[in-house]
Amino acid sequence: MNRLLIILLLLVGSFTILRAQEPDSLRRDTIPKVAPKTATPDVTDSLTVTAVGDSTAVDTTAAETRRERRQREKREREAKEEAQTIFKDSARLALEALSVRPWKQSLMVPGWGQITNGGWWWLKVPVIYGGFVSAVLVFEFNNRYYHDILEDVQYRINNNHAIPPNTKFPNQKPGQQITDVMIIAKDAYRRNRDLTVLVTVGFWGLQAVEAYVTSMLKHRWNIGDDLSIKVSPTLLPQPGSAWAYQPAAIGIKVKMNF
DSSP states (O other), X not given: OHHHHHHHHHHHHHXXXXXXXXXXXXXXXXXXXXOOOOSSOOHHHHHHHXXXXXHHHHHHHHHHHHHHHHHHHXXXXXXXXXXXXXXXXXXXXXXXXXXXXXXXXXXXXXXXXXXXXXXXXXXXXXXXXHHHHHHHHHHHHHHHHHHHHHHHHHHHHHTTTOOOTTOSOTTOOOSHHHHHHHXXXXXXXXXXXXXXXXXXXXXXXXXXXXXXXXXXXXXXXOOOSOOEEEEEEEEEOOOOOSSOOXXXXXXXXXXXXX
């Protein structure tokens, strides 16, 4: 009896399971059918698909846009530089060459640029070479005394501040105090010698600058020698008022032409 009951339950369960696997025809037939979309595609969907699915095409377009912008900016920059270019004629180029040549000549040979400029060169050149000669004399003086005192100081330090046998300063006395004074004098002569070199280099550059300024004033600006002064009498109006009249005063007018 129990076996029959178990077999019956198994059969009922199997039949129920098989029926559950079949589709529900009633529910399938009652769902309304929707017609496929064939009229116009959805623009939003197509754009989204393009943006998501074809990212390489979007990146390529953006890169080309940046490239075109860089090319346009480059063309604008070149056009601006070309518009600012100053075209010089042969006369202006010749004037610029004349104004540049003297200072280069003066750097190579002092006084050469002054001779090229003309004018008061016969007065400038002796002054230039007189300055160089003076610098050489001052340098030689300081350098000679520096080395002489240096020899004495070295002997004094090595021999307990004694007087050197062949000293060029016989009036000096032995002692550390005299040695210290001579060390100070040695440093002063060395400093003056070095400053002489610096001043000479500056004087060399100064005479080149003078040659350049003179050439600029001569070839690029008109500073003729036509200087005239004219003095003449004149009447100077005086400030008056509504109640009184002030006559003009006699004065002098000075007119200067450069």
